[in-house]
Amino acid sequence: MEINDLTPAEQRVWRAFATGTTVDFRTAGEENGPERTVRAVVLRALLLNGPREPGEVAALKVLGARITGVLDLRYAAVDSVVRLGHCRFEKAPRLAGAQLNYLSLRDSVLPGLGAARTRIDGSLRLTRCRIDGPVHLGGAQISGALFLEQAELAVEDPAQPVLQLHQISIDDDLCARGLRAQGLIRLDGATVAGSIDLEDAELINPGAHVLDGESLDVGANLLGRRLRARGRIDLRGARIPGRVDLLRAHLSNPGDTALRASSCVIGEIWLRGGGTIEGRLNLRRAEINQLHLEPEMLPDEVRLLDLTYTFLTPHEPAERRLPMLERDEEFDPHAYEQLTAAYRRIGDDQAARLVQLAKQRRRRSTLPWYGRLWGHLQDAAVGYGFRPLRAAVWLLSLLAVGSVAFALEHPRALKASEAPDFNPVFYTLDLLLPVISFGQESAFAPSGWHQSLAYVLILTGWILATTVVAGVTRTVSRQ
Incomplete structure (x- = not known):
């Protein structure tokens, strides 16, 4: 160019x-x-x-x-x-x-x-x-x-x-x-x-x-x-x-x-x-x-x-x-x-x-109905182990209810000559704590609505014990 x-x-x-x-x-x-x-x-x-x-x-x-x-x-x-x-x-x-x-x-x-x-x-x-x-x-x-x-x-x-x-x-x-x-x-x-x-x-x-x-x-x-x-x-x-x-x-x-x-x-x-x-x-x-x-x-x-x-x-x-x-x-x-x-x-x-x-x-929420039911029980009882004080509140509440109920009407002794003196507090503890025995539960037999209350206390005690153990196990495994 x-x-x-x-x-x-x-x-x-x-x-x-x-x-x-x-x-x-x-x-x-x-x-x-x-x-x-x-x-x-x-x-x-x-x-x-x-x-x-x-x-x-x-x-x-x-x-x-x-x-x-x-x-x-x-x-x-x-x-x-x-x-x-x-x-x-x-x-x-x-x-x-x-x-x-x-x-x-x-x-x-x-x-x-x-x-x-x-x-x-x-x-x-x-x-x-x-x-x-x-x-x-x-x-x-x-x-x-x-x-x-x-x-x-x-x-x-x-x-x-x-x-x-x-x-x-x-x-x-x-x-x-x-x-x-x-x-x-x-x-x-x-x-x-x-x-x-x-x-x-x-x-x-x-x-x-x-x-x-x-x-x-x-x-x-x-x-x-x-x-x-x-x-x-x-x-x-x-x-x-x-x-x-x-x-x-x-x-x-x-x-x-x-x-x-x-x-x-x-x-x-x-x-x-x-x-x-x-x-x-x-x-x-x-x-x-x-x-x-x-x-x-x-x-x-x-x-x-x-x-x-x-x-x-x-x-x-x-x-x-x-x-x-x-x-x-x-x-x-x-x-x-x-x-x-x-x-x-x-x-x-x-x-x-x-x-x-x-x-x-x-x-x-991902579990079947029975798993969700058990989960709700653990949550209400001890917050899946992350709120262990709830178990103490439940135990004290049930202990108070049971002690008052059995104090008002003592259950009959199975063997009067061999039975210890009845204690409503320790009798209720015997029902609530499945691994501890104070000799009260085996010596006395409630009747009527007291018997239904005893069944509720036994069942609730097992649920609380299981959830507490699960919570403690989870806590130990995290640490």
Whole structure:
């Protein structure tokens, strides 16, 4: 391409390329006028075979241009820095398979971007870009960071992902603070060596996936403070050694799952300060070191099967934590054991006992009728062994009733000459305590309604003794 074939605007860009000088069209004529229009084929020719000057670093630096045609750099090797800021692209650039040094399109307007499997030795900057079409970066390798701060992304076809980052490899951070995206963001199989920053972002795809991060591998943190997501966030199988920070985030996907972090390995999850999650929360089979969860953010449905965590913060009474377990439609004894262990780590044995009692009551609902009946008896008698003082109250009450009843009317002696003096208190104790004998029960035989009372005392004594033994056994086994 000869310089005489170029328009005045293109000649400015051509001459500036050899020395890496910035060409600013933002004050040159009308936005779509010839003074600001540059053909994409000219930019391609510069990047592939542009003029060089000894001792200078060639670079394409253009601001405020209107770029017509398709910037096609597929499978090309470009060793110059490319900065096309505040530009308006007529067609979506095609960069699939290209090898670039550094690419910045900040503050530009594009109808899309095709850069699958692109290799960028530096960073890719799409800060404050408005892209009205799909952005395809699947399989790309970025040695620096990917910047999407305050970018606005949308697609006409809701079934098409708005941002495809699947299998991408980023050696630094993915910075998307303030991102506005309408459609699906694919991050499945992606590797980010640093952090993913989605603070103040707004992700919209109602009734469908808004963020698919299955098997995502992050080196540090996933930051989502004040994130607003209308759709499903899926982090199944992700590995995030730092924290998933959803402080003051608003997650909404009514009638379906709002947040799925099942089978994940995560250092910390922060769910606090935001509104109640609208939709299901799924943490099944996840391994979390610290689960920082405010009860107010819990939705009506949770899935906690085989969830493992070491610390649960902030410290809350057991009465405020138990609804988290009761909202899971499937009874999972492991969930109750995890909550019990969390309370014991901080020395709150009373809360741990309440959780174990709630576990037995929940388990009772899964038993056949005779098991539920026996469970109710154990619960009423000694609270499944976690409230042993109840047995003492029952015994003292029955002892008082029996002592008064038998004191008013002594039962007859079986052998008057051999019978000891009748004592209503010890006679009642003989009936209540099946393993202790004071010699009263065998010496006297009640009659009439006293006989019925004696049967009730004997039966109740056996029930109390059995439940006390079961409770003591359970307590010993826990220790």
